[in-house]
Amino acid sequence: MKFVDEYRDAARAQEFAEIIRRTVSRPWTIMEICGGQTHAIVKFGLDELLPRHVTLVHGPGCPVCVTPLELIDRAIALATHPGVTVCSFGDMLRVPGSRTDLLAVKARGGDVRIVYSPLDAVKLAHELPNRQVVFFAVGFETTAPANAMAVVQAQRAGLRNFSLLVAHVLVPPAMAAILSSPDNRVQGFLAAGHVCAVMGCREYEPLAAKYRVPIVVTGFEPLDILQGVQQCVEQLEAGRAEVVNPYARVVRPDGNPAAQQVLRTVFRVVPRKWRGIGEIPASGLGLREEFAEFDAEQRFGLAQLTAEESPECQSGLVLQGVKKPHECPAFGVRCTPEHPLGAPMVSSEGACAAYFRYRRPPPSQPRGEPANRPS
Amino acid sequence: MSAEFTASCPVPLTNYPHVLLAHGGGGRLMQQLIENVFVTAFDNPQLAARHDGATLETAGAQLAFTTDSYVVRPLFFPGGDIGTLAVNGTVNDLAMCGAQPRWLSAGFIIEEGLPMETLQRVAQSMRRTADAAGVQIVTGDTKVVDKGKGDGLFINTAGIGMRAHTGNIGPGVVRPSDAVLLSGDVGRHGMAIMSVREGLEFESPITSDCAPLAAPVLALLDAGIAVHCLRDLTRGGLCAALNEIAAAGRVQVHIEEAAVPVSEPVRGACEILGLDPLSVANEGRFVAFVAAGDADRALEILRSQPVCADAVRIGTVLANSPGLVTMRSRIGVNRVLDLLSGEQLPRIC
Numbered sequence: 243m244k245f246v247d248e249y250r251d252a253a254r255a256q257e258f259a260e261i262i263r264r265t266v267s268r269p270w271t272i273m274e275i276c277g278g279q280t281h282a283i284v285k286f287g288l289d290e291l292l293p294r295h296v297t298l299v300h301g302p303g304c305p306v307c308v309t310p311l312e313l314i315d316r317a318i319a320l321a322t323h324p325g326v327t328v329c330s331f332g333d334m335l336r337v338p339g340s341r342t343d344l345l346a347v348k349a350r351g352g353d354v355r356i357v358y359s360p361l362d363a364v365k366l367a368h369e370l371p372n373r374q375v376v377f378f379a380v381g382f383e384t385t386a387p388a389n390a391m392a393v394v395q396a397q398r399a400g401l402r403n404f405s406l407l408v409a410h411v412l413v414p415p416a417m418a419a420i421l422s423s424p425d426n427r428v429q430g431f432l433a434a435g436h437v438c439a440v441m442g443c444r445e446y447e448p449l450a451a452k453y454r455v456p457i458v459v460t461g462f463e464p465l466d467i468l469q470g471v472q473q474c475v476e477q478l479e480a481g482r483a484e485v486v487n488p489y490a491r492v493v494r495p496d497g498n499p500a501a502q503q504v505l506r507t508v509f510r511v512v513p514r515k516w517r518g519i520g521e522i523p524a525s526g527l528g529l530r531e532e533f534a535e536f537d538a539e540q541r542f543g544l545a546q547l548t549a550e551e552s553p554e555c556q557s558g559l560v561l562q563g564v565k566k567p568h569e570c571p572a573f574g575v576r577c578t579p580e581h582p583l584g585a586p587m588v589s590s591e592g593a594c595a596a597y598f599r600y601r602r603p604p605p606s607q608p609r610g611e612p613a614n615r616p617s
Numbered sequence: 618m619s620a621e622f623t624a625s626c627p628v629p630l631t632n633y634p635h636v637l638l639a640h641g642g643g644g645r646l647m648q649q650l651i652e653n654v655f656v657t658a659f660d661n662p663q664l665a666a667r668h669d670g671a672t673l674e675t676a677g678a679q680l681a682f683t684t685d686s687y688v689v690r691p692l693f694f695p696g697g698d699i700g701t702l703a704v705n706g707t708v709n710d711l712a713m714c715g716a717q718p719r720w721l722s723a724g725f726i727i728e729e730g731l732p733m734e735t736l737q738r739v740a741q742s743m744r745r746t747a748d749a750a751g752v753q754i755v756t757g758d759t760k761v762v763d764k765g766k767g768d769g770l771f772i773n774t775a776g777i778g779m780r781a782h783t784g785n786i787g788p789g790v791v792r793p794s795d796a797v798l799l800s801g802d803v804g805r806h807g808m809a810i811m812s813v814r815e816g817l818e819f820e821s822p823i824t825s826d827c828a829p830l831a832a833p834v835l836a837l838l839d840a841g842i843a844v845h846c847l848r849d850l851t852r853g854g855l856c857a858a859l860n861e862i863a864a865a866g867r868v869q870v871h872i873e874e875a876a877v878p879v880s881e882p883v884r885g886a887c888e889i890l891g892l893d894p895l896s897v898a899n900e901g902r903f904v905a906f907v908a909a910g911d912a913d914r915a916l917e918i919l920r921s922q923p924v925c926a927d928a929v930r931i932g933t934v935l936a937n938s939p940g941l942v943t944m945r946s947r948i949g950v951n952r953v954l955d956l957l958s959g960e961q962l963p964r965i966c
Contacts, residue, residue, distance in 0.1 A: 243881055243884050243885060243888070246884075246888060250947055250948060251948075252947060252948040252949050255948045255949075284952075285946070285952065286946055286948055286950060286952075287946060287948070287951070287952055288948075288950075290950050291948075291950065336639075345637050345638070345639065346633055346634075346635060346637065348637075348638070349635040349636060349637045349638070350635055358815065464948055579645070580646060580649070598955070599953070599955045600955070601953060
C-alpha cells in the first residue's frame with residue numbers, strides 16, 4: 243500500500259539499524275514522546291534492532307493515560323445523570339476512575355457513546371434537543387483544534403445543550419517537567435510528529451537550548467522512528483542539541499496556522515493535573531471566558547468533585563520514562579488489560595498495554611528461528 | 618485493596634457486576650464470561666472440548682450440533698445481510714466439526730414496527746443461502762418484542778450435521794510441526810460492516826466475505842488429509858481463533874505476518890481507523906491445522922474451491938511456549954500476537 247509499505251521496508255530498517263550501530267560509541271537514553279510511537283516500537287520490535295547502547299524510554303504522550311482521575315470521575319458522574327449523554331473516543335471508556343469506568347456506567351443504563359469526531363457530538367446535540375450532550379475532550383495539541391472547532395460550531399448554531407469536559411494537555415511543559423526532575427535519565431527526544439503537524443517545531447527550540455537535548459521531530463512508521471533515533475544519536479555523539487525535522491512530509495516548521503488559530507480562539511493555557519505525575523504549571527488547555535457557557539464543569543457544578551491518586555502509584559514513573567512497564571511488580575500479574583490498575587495498561591497508546599500485548603513473556607525467539615538482535 | 622498492594626495506581630476493577638458490551642466482543646472478557654458462568658453451570662465432556670459445535674454419537678450415527686445468534690447492525694450490508702449470516706454462520710460451525718450440514722432451525726426475535734418487506738427480504742435471502750449450502754430450515758420460532766426492546770431483528774439458528782469421517786478434530790489433536798493454513802484474505806466482513814455503520818466511503822466498496830465453508834472442509838477430509846483442527850474466523854478474527862487453539866491445545870502457534878493476505882481496501886481502512894486486520898471479523902474464512910506432510914496437498918485442494926482460491930500457509934505449530942501465538946513481523950522481528958480484551962476501539966489520534 244502506497245505511503246505505508248515504503249516506510250515498513252525490512253531492508254531499509256536494517257540499513258538504519260546498521261548506521262545507528264556504527265554511530266554509537268557509548269550508552270544513550272532517548273525518549274519517544276507519543277504513545278503511538280511507543281506502540282509502533284514495541285509492535286514492530288524496533289528496539290530489538292537497536293544496539294544495546296541505545297535505550298528507548300517511553301514518554302507521557304498517551305492522552306488517556308495522563309487524564310487525571312478526578313476528570314474521569316467527573317465524566318462518570320455526568321454519565322450517571324439521567325438527562326446527560328456523554329460522548330468520547332473509545333479508549334476513554336475503559337479507564338477506571340476512583341470506583342468504576344464509563345463502560346460499566348453504560349451497562350447500568352447511562353447514555354455513553356463512542357464518537358469518532360467531536361463534530362459527531364455536536365451533531366448529536368442537534369438530534370437530541372432535550373438532552374445535554376457532553377463531549378469528553380481529551381488529548382494533546384493534536385486533538386485540541388477539532389474540539390475547539392466543535393465549540394465554535396455549537397456557538398454559531400446557538401446550541402444550548404452542548405458542552406465540553408476539557409482535559410487537554412500540552413507536550414512542551416511535560417518535557418520540561420521530565421528534564422528538570424532529579425530522576426531524569428532522558429538525553430534526547432523523539433518529538434511527537436502529529437503534535438508538531440499542528441504546532442510546528444519552533445516551540446521546542448528553547449527546550450533544546452536550555453536543557454542541551456537534541457529533539458528530533460519523528461513520525462510513526464518503523465523507518466520514521468529508526469531515522470529519528472539515528473538523527474538523535476548522531477547529535478548526541480557530536481555533542482549537539484538541535485531541533486531537527488526529518489518528518490517534513492507531514493510537519494512544516496510553523497505547523498498548521500489555521501488549527502493554531504481556532505485553538506487560541508477557544509482555549510487558553512491553564513495549569514493541569516497529570517495522572518501519575520501531578521500538577522504541571524501552564525501544561526493544559528481550558529475554555530476561554532467567552533466560551534465559558536460550553537464548559538461542562540461550570541454548567542454542571544463539578545468543580546467540587548475531586549479525587550487524589552494514591553501516592554504509591556507507579557504509572558507516573560512509567561509515564562516519565564523512569565521505569566519500564568515490566569519493572570512494575572504488578573505488571574502482567576495484578577495489572578492486565580482486563581483488570582487494569584492504571585491507565586497505561588488500558589489505552590491503545592499506553593506503554594504498559596503495548597508491553598502486555600506484544601511482549602509477554604519478555605522478548606524471546608521461538609527455537610529454530612534466527613535471532614534478530616544484531617550483535 | 619490488599620496490604621501488599623504497593624503498585625496501587627487507581628482502583629482495580631476486579632469483577633464487573635454487570636455485563637458489558639465487551640463481554641460479547643470475542644476477546645478475553647468473553648472467554649472469562651463463558652468460563653465463569655456457562656462452563657461452571659453446564660459442565661460436561663462435549664462442552665469441555667470448547668469447539669465451535671458439539672460432536673455427538675447416537676444409534677451409530679456421528680452428529681455435529683451447534684447454535685449461534687445474529688445481532689448485526691445494519692441488517693443489510695455489502696456482500697450479505699443478517700439472513701446470509703444466520704445460515705452461513707451455523708453451517709460453518711458444523712463444517713468446522715468436519716460435518717456435512719443438513720438441518721437448521723431458525724428463531725426470529727422481531728421488534729414491533731419492523732417493515733414486513735424487510736422480514737421478507739431476509740427470509741428469501743436465508744432460503745437462497747440455505748439452498749447454496751445444501752441445508753434445509755426445518756423448524757422455527759417467532760417472537761415479537763415491544764418497540765425499543767430489540768434492534769429490528771435478531772435471529773438464532775441451530776444446526777445438525779452428519780459426520781462421515783470419524784477422526785477427532787479439535788485443539789486437543791493439534792501437534793507441534795503441524796502446518797497452519799488460512800483459506801483466504803482476512804478482515805473483509807468486519808470492515809464492510811464498519812464502513813456502512815460509520816459512513817466511511819472508499820473508492821472501491823469493501824464487501825463481506827460471508828460464504829458457506831462446508832465444501833472445502835469436506836474436500837480435505839474426503840482426500841484423506843490429516844486435519845487436526847478447524848476454526849472459522851468470526852469475531853476477534855484470525856488472532857482470536859489462533860489464540861483459542863493455542864490455549865486449548867497447549868501449543869505455540871507461530872505465523873508470518875507477510876504471509877497473511879489482506880486486501881488493499883481492508884488494509885487502508887484499518888490503517889485509517891487504527892485497527893489490526895488480524896483481529897477484524899470474517900464470515901467466510903477458516904484456519905486448518907494439518908499434518909506437516911499433507912500441507913502442500915491440502916493447499917492444492919483448497920485452492921481448487923472458489924471460496925478458498927487464495928488459501929495460503931501462514932505458519933507452524935511449535936512446542937516451545939504452550940498457549941502463546943507469536944508472529945514474525947514484516948521487518949523480521951518476532952512478537953506476541955495477543956488476544957484483545959474486548960472489541961477493538963478506534964484510536965484517539
